[in-house]
Amino acid sequence: MTQPHLVNMQGVSKSFGGIHAVKGIDLTLDAGEVVAVLGHNGAGKSTLMKMLAGAYQRDLGDIQVHGQSVALSSPAEAHDLGIETIYQTLALADNLDASANLFLGREIAWRFGPFRVMDQARMRDQTAQVIARLNPHFDALDVPCRSLSGGQRQTIAIARALQFDARILIMDEPTAALGPHETAMVADLTRRLKSQGLGIFLISHDVHDVFDLADRFIVMKGGQEVGSGRISEVTKDEVLGMVIMGRCPAQIRPGPGASMLDEHGAQT
Amino acid sequence: MKLGTEGARILSLLALLAVIAVGFHIASGGLFLTPRNIYNLVVQTSVVAIMATGMTFVIVTRNIDLSVGSSLGLIGMVIALVQIKWLPGDAAWNWPLSILAGLACGALIGAWNGLWVAYARVPSFVVTLGGLLIFRGMAFETAQGRTLAPFQDGYLVFGGGIQGAIGESASWMVGLVGVALYAVTQVVAHLRAARMSRNEPVRRRVLKVLAVLLVMGAFVWIMNAYNLPRSDIGRGIPVPALVLIAIVLMMEWIGRATTFGRHSYAIGGGMEASRLVGINTRKTVFFVYVLMGVLAAVAAVIATARLNAGTSSTGELLELSVIAAAVIGGVSLSGGRGSVAAAVIGALVIQSLDSGMVLVGASSSMRMIAIGLILTIAVFADNQFAREAKE
Amino acid sequence: MKRRTLMGAVASIAMLGALPVAAQDGLTVAMSWANYQEERWKIDESGLREALDEMGATLVTADAQSSNSQQAADIEGLIARGVDVLAIVAWDSEAILPSVQKALAEGIPVIAYERQIEHPDVFYVAFNPIEVGRIQARGLVEVQPEGKYVLIKGSPTDQYAHYVLTGQKEIIDPLVAEGKIEIVGEQWTEGWVPDVARKNMENILTAVSDDVDAVLASNDGTAGGVVAALASVGLEGIPVSGQDGDIAALNRIARGSQTVTAWKDARDLGRLAARVAAELADGTAPAEVTDRVLWDQGPKGEAQNAVVLAPVAITRDNLQVVVDAGWISREDLCAGVTEDAPDACK
Structure with a gap:
């Protein structure tokens, strides 16, 4: 391949106080591709993605973005590389309004002595525009986020990821708090962004949510890879078996986290 | 005309202030709402109010600073030492230089607190409780407990006395x-x-x-x-009032218009979220404490100029008034909520009670009871108010 | 600069005192400080040590650093070491009693130094705090025998402030009864904080429309606040009292904005304690000690043997006393004095 991967992770590991949350994961992502990161709660998917987002620092391994090795020592550095994240917790400051949250940490501002003075009128204006594209009925722009509904809060979190020309988008359980109608909206959005050439990591513990959206997948268990491949090679049931039992089907190359099968088909 | 919750809070505080003022005016036989008493009130409030603006930021980031009274004492002693003992003669630039030394000392004190809270992750209650003792002890050590006086005439302008308007x-x-x-x-x-x-x-x-x-x-x-x-x-206009007005405008501007202010509020409303979106939370908290230290230095200038003396006991127990002012002004101890202007009105409420009780001849114990009651009731009312606003 | 070297010398003497001193043939006096960090005890010690040195006696000291239990341990250690007389500046005058009883049981005379320990067998040596109040009131009455008085009292939680008030009232009350003096305002000052005194004074001035003739302030710190408040309404110069002989206050007296301060030369008290210790060690009965009085002004009202020292009233006319005593330099005393200088500044 002449073109380098958009993201190329090699042997990425992270432990918290002696517990291996993520152990030796290899994973790539290309432009215009959706990769599902699957596994139970606690399988290490969110930790892996937070390392890419700069929120955690990896202990071992290498991450390349556009073929360049990167440190990813802070969320700001990830932002500069075009990596945006929609966190499962949404990462909103509940006491601030939509516009403040949308631009939080990346305010439109000019320097004035030791301070940076915000251009609030422009930020409000842009917020209104980007939110109107996502959800035309959203008009509560001036109230603190704590008084908004789950869907409205999600809208702000998504709008934030879109506002800054992301090249790589991480969506951590983006539909967990949403109703069916809003879930469909997020699915539409995901397809649209993919067609615009973004690379997307879609994190989920629910196989059904992502099966139709993703091109490739990786299943994690206990911080290790169970297996990875193209969605077209597997059935939902086989992926479910990987998530729940760690059992890797024959057509998929097993990772170090896969359970070994003996010749009678029983798990060891 | 739509009012934000903060606007409504300020209006209700002003209403409380009006009730207190009219009440004392009647009880004191027409002494409270006189130009003289209002002038005194403004000057008397300035020291606490200036520090309350900084305390608002500290509390908004979900921290506390118990050391402000002691910081003020130490900075006051440093100013007195520089102006009266160290700088030779009676040169005109002695007092401005001593103020600069005081501001630098305030920034250092703030940096000390900030380093421990933001970078060493020691709870702010503990760090600043330690600071309360350390800085008071140092205030004593600077001149072995002696009172240093008198200051230069130019400096006394900041006290709002006879030459201070x-x-x-x-x-x-x-x-x-x-x-x-x-x-x-x-x-x-x-x-x-x-x-x-x-x-x-x-x-x-x-x-x-x-x-x-x-x-x-x-x-x-x-x-x-x-x-x-x-x-x-x-x-x-008394000079301390001018200083106070300038500080309030500056702090309101920092809180509303600058990224530093916005990040302070964001940290109080969601520490983890602020970290995830890439705010340098440690640096922000650190500079909140530095700002608090500098404001303590400004307050120290006014406090020492008012007394025309540096004493190591200046500012004792002041941290309580400062925190009470912020809390009466609706600054939430759980972080993320509160405004500088409201904290200043909170300081005015406390000083009005204090002065009014003296005007009607009440004892200091009665004053303590009254201020304590107002503090409790104000926070209760504010909680009810916040709950209703949410529903 | 001169002061700093003096302080350094005193501090190094103090350090020597902390070192274990081999028991000599002569008299050994022990001193248990409550909190040696406070500035004045260094001055007390210099007087005490000087007087004991002259007698050829030895001084051993311990510092309880503001702790009850540390002071109890200190006293036990001093008893075990074998001393002839034990002087105590009690950190807590109640909690110290068991330790005091232990010493008395060993036959060691106990002197309560400056802070009263209410026990009939303890000898009390102190500046008379009630006399402080009397000196303040007399100082004002002398120059302003009638008129409207304001009382700026000390910290309401400090027993000492109540003693001072008792003395003030002794002088003032008869004049109030005669109708010569009217008290138009009075306030306590939490923690003796000068700024609190200033605010209270400002508000009282508002309440009485500046119609005030004299202010009885209980110490020099509060007097500073009072004078600042008076200055801002153009009343600087009316009679104001104080105590301690603060440098700032003595300067105010020289400049005419304060009338009197009750000055306690701590070295005198140290010398007195040395004398009492020597007499007690010689076997003099406590009731026979020179200048002994019966003191029963404590909260419990129990009588005990005591020698009390009168503070000195310092006014414009005798400022030379503090200069001669080396308490203050003429330069500090007379800073900013222009016209109408007192004798000490001429």
């Missing part, structure tokens, strides 16, 4: 320039916002300017109505 015509000038500047900012904001999708109605902006004109006019008129002793010459 700017006079009648200068006061009108300050008032006029202030209103004019406010009107200009409103016009500029309007023109800028006119190009965007959302703007405030013109009528509302005009009303705001008129309100500022009215308040400013009344303030200057009252300050000018308090005469110098045995004369018909009005005193005008």
Whole structure:
């Protein structure tokens, strides 16, 4: 391949106080591709993605973005590389309004002595525009986020990821708090962004949510890879078996986290 | 005309202040709402109010600073030492230099607290409780407990005493320039916002300017109505009040218009979220403490100039008044909520109670009871208010 | 600069005192400080040590550093070491009693130094705090025998402030009864904080429309606040009292904005304690000690043997006393004095 991967992770590991949350994961992502990161709660998917987002620092391994090795020592550095994240917790400051949250940490501002003075009128204006594209009925722009509904809060979190020309988008359980109608909206959005050439990591513990959206997948268990491949090679049931039992089907190359099968088909 | 929750809170605080003022005015036989008492109130409030503006930021980031009273004591001693003992002779630049030394000392004290809280992750309650002891001890050590006096005449201007007001015509000038500047900012904001999708109605902006004109006019008129002793010459705006007004405007601006202010509020509303979106939370908290230290230095200048002496006990127990002022002003101890202006009104409420009780001849124990009750009731009312606003 | 070297010398003497001193043939006096960090005890010690040195006696000291239990341990250690007389500046005058009883049971005379320990067998040596109040009131009455008085009292939680008030009232009350003096305002000052005193004074001035003739302030710190408040309404110069002989206050007296301060030369008290210790060690009965009085002004009202020292009233006329005593330099005393200088500044 002449073109380098958009993201190329090699042997990425992270432990918290002696517990291996993520152990030796290899994973790539290309432009215009959706990769599902699957596994139970606690399988290490969110930790892996937070390392890419700069929120955690990896202990071992290498991450390349556009073929360049990167440190990813802070969320700001990830932002500069075009990596945006929609966190499962949404990462909103509940006491601030939509516009403040949308631009939080990346305010439109000019320097004035030791301070940076915000251009609030422009930020409000842009917020209104980007939110109107996502959800035309959203008009509560001036109230603190704590008084908004789950869907409205999600809208702000998504709008934030879109506002800054992301090249790589991480969506951590983006539909967990949403109703069916809003879930469909997020699915539409995901397809649209993919067609615009973004690379997307879609994190989920629910196989059904992502099966139709993703091109490739990786299943994690206990911080290790169970297996990875193209969605077209597997059935939902086989992926479910990987998530729940760690059992890797024959057509998929097993990772170090896969359970070994003996010749009678029983798990060891 | 729509009012934000913060606006409603300030209005209810002003209503409380009005009730207290009218109550004491009647109880004291017409002494409270006199130019003289209002002048005194403003000057007496300034030290606590200046520090309350910084405390607002500290509490908004979900921290506390128990060391402000001791910091003020230590900075006051440093200023006195530099001005009276270290700098030779009676040169005109001695007192400005000593103020610079005080501000630097305040920033250092703030940096000390900030380092431990933000970078060493020691709870702020513990760090600043330690600071309360350390700085008070150092205040004693600077001059072995001696009182240092007197200051230079130029310095005493900051005390708001007989030479500490700017006079009648200068006061009108300050008032006029202030209103004019406010009107200009409103016009500029309007023109800028006119190009965007959302703007405030013109009528509302005009009303705001008129309100500022009215308040400013009344303030200057009252300050000018308090005469110098045995004369018909009005005193005008006291210098400590000018300093306070400048600090309030600056702190409100920092809170509303700068990224530093916004990040402070974001940290209080969601520490983890702030970290995830890439805010340098440690640096922000660190500088909140540095700012607090510098404001303690400004307050120390006024406090020592008022007494014309540096004593190691200056500012004892002041941290309690400062925190109480912020809390009465609706600054939430759980972080993320509160405004500088409201904290200053909180300080005015406390000082009004304190002064009013002396005017009616009540004892200091009665004053403590009254302020304690108001503190509790204010926070209770504020919680009810916040709950209703949410529903 | 001169002061700093003096302080350094005193501090190094103090350090020597902390070192274990081999028991000599002569008299050994022990001193248990409550909190040696406070500035004045260094001055007390210099007087005490000087007087004991002259007698050829030895001084051993311990510092309890503001702790009850540390002071109890200190006293036990001093008893075990074998001393002839034990002097104590009690950190807590109640909690110290068991330790005091232990010493008395060993036959060691106990001197309560400056802070009263209410026990009939303890000998009390102190500046008379009630006399402080009397000196303040007398100082004002002398120059302002009638008129409107304001009382700026000390910290309401400090027993000492109540003693001072008792003394003030002794002088003032008869004049109030005669109708010569009217008290138009009075306030306590939490923690003796000068700024609190200033605010209270400002508000009282508002309440009485500046119609005040004299202010009884209980110490020099609060007097500083009072004078600042008076200055801002043009009343600087009316009679104001104080105590301690603060440098700032003595300067105010020289400049005419304060009338009197009750000055306690701590070295005198140290010398007195040395004398009492020597007499007690010689076997003099406590009731026979020179200048002994019966003191029963404590909270419990129990009588005990005591020698009390009168503070000195310092006014414009005798400022030379503090200069001669080396308490203050003429330069500090007379800073900013221009016209109408007192004798000490001429």
